[in-house]
């Protein structure tokens with residue numbers, strides 16, 4: 001069961017059994033339940049090794065070749081490798097790999113392009129926009145004047161006419177495209193065209209689809225957006241963290257916006273782990289995985305429909321599915337609770353119509369485990385059976401344990 005060097009040598013267990021038990025317990029939880037949270041994945045043992053390495057000890061404020069601390073010769077090489085690999089992987093002129101998270105990447109993008117009080121057009125939070133897209137509880141909503149576009153209540157698709165109309169009326173300084181729950185490809189060419197028409201920057205927040213982009217299973221925002229923000233830990237399967245891609249002309253502004261404007265010292269163990277993940281993402285095996293993620297999501301969505309759930313937009317182009325369990329007689333929150341008892345780990349989400357909550361599922365983690373279309377059919381059938389009350393959660397839990405047991409995330 002040991003997956004990190006620390007657990008392997010049992011150092012942690014000898015020194016701090018309480019925390020060692022927690023780590024092992026979490027590994028057991030992840031290995032015996034179904035990880036259907038769209039934002040999660042299983043990183044490789046190599047990524048975990050980089051995270052648990054002596055690079056965690058190193059302070060490295062600044063950028064390679066221009067650090068505020070001594071002793072950065074080797075971590076400089078790690079960061080240069082991460083940057084070069086990210087540029088090659090996404091065909092970008094510039095990459096900044098220091099953002100501590102997706103939110104930090106978005107904050108830095110705004111800092112690079114905007115001034116407090118500027119108007120920004122983004123997908124409204126009640127339609128799947130992220131907190132950093134104008135939530136009053138977040139810096140974005142406090143410091144900028146956000147205008148929200150939405151999705152069509154019937155189709156669930158982004159209302160392009162409304163985007164164009166709001167852009168013309170509000171003349172935003174930036175337009176943001178990206179979502180925590182939108183299951184379809186975005187039309188980046190459309191967003192570029194509208195941005196050009198009104199003189200706005202285009203920021204693509206590709207936190208979710210960037211792993212599919214890396215694997216050639218989704219269109220890339222890089223040729224269209226002025227700045228692309230992303231996370232490295234979702235479908236991309238790297239360590240928890242963020243990343244920014246942009247053209248050469250914005251490179252310096254973006255770098256200054258990350259450090260020293262919004263962050264201090266870079267986390268070199270995470271940056272090395274990002275380099276490892278980018279290396280993995282450049283392999284044919286990763287491309288096959290990314291396409292399988294989408295194939296699995298399509299089958300899962302179709303099966304959920306045939307089990308009677310309503311799937312927003314009628315399906316998915318990506319790893320992500322949003323579904324309304326109401327036709328089976330349960331609301332999203334109740335459904336999530338009942339499914340948790342059965343070992344399905346997933347999130348609630350907003351729905352295009354009304355105030356009700358739906359369920360958001362993703363297929364990245366189960367695909368990493370090696371599950372394919374037959375397992376998606378089984379998952380949909382079991383999930384619907386639990387929601388209809390035909391299978392007790394405790395009985396379903398055993399079936400989930402058996403299924404997950406056949407696909408260990410860290411075999412051996």
Ligand SMILES: Cc1ncc(COP(=O)(O)O)c(C=O)c1O
Pocket residue numbers: 039100101102103104106130132178179180205206207208231241
């Ligand atoms: C579209 C989008 N932007 C930003 C983020 C923020 O990422 P993090 O949680 O790493 O700050 C997320 C995370 O789910 C996201 O989906």
